[in-house]
């Protein structure tokens with residue numbers, strides 16, 4: 001039995017978010033295919049993830065049971081990660097970075113060595129980043145400005161997750177009407193296909 005951590009980083013409802021339309025379809029298909037697996041949903045807005053402040057930094061390596069350690073241990077214990085986060089200002093919503101500031105914790109998800117930092121997550125974990133973007137960044141001239149998918153992949157790799165894929169829908173701010181609907185439906189179908197072999 002695998003544990004899937006479903007991380008949601010958008011204040012919108014499932015119905016109002018293209019990102020969540022894809023991620024909910026992904027999770028539903030995955031659950032149908034893997035009924036014995038456990039899905040743990042982490043809605044970062046409902047969790048009330050905050051920016052690290054001076055008090056939290058003071059507690060970070062104090063040996064206390066902190067909120068950072070709780071989330072880092074939960075992250076380390078999961079086998080698979082579904083990260084649903086729209087593109088905001090070329091990256092991801094800040095709450096996702098704030099969450100990773102809890103989770104990337106020395107001694108739990110990575111360690112320092114003489115050769116530099118090394119991820120502590122067990123091998124074999126996999127992740128998918130699901131993202132809706134108003135414009136087109138997967139290829140073409142704007143691809144160099146894309147920093148959300150790049151950050152998610154880099155920070156997961158830092159902790160030891162190497163098998164990471166992306167499901168995106170693009171041009172949600174450009175396409176309209178039926179064309180937009182068809183484009184999003186194609187991305188939802190792609191999400192369902194990916195979920196079958198995740």
Ligand SMILES: Cc1cc2nc3c(=O)[nH]c(=O)nc-3n(C[C@H](O)[C@H](O)[C@H](O)COP(=O)(O)O)c2cc1C
Pocket residue numbers: 010012016017018019020086087088089090091132133134135136172173
């Ligand atoms: C605060 C904010 C910043 C955004 N920044 C970008 C951006 O940099 N590039 C882009 O293509 N779209 C941008 N968008 C548009 C969203 O990526 C687009 O609406 C997408 O569909 C949002 O996903 P959602 O439908 O899951 O909320 C931004 C939207 C918001 C609300």
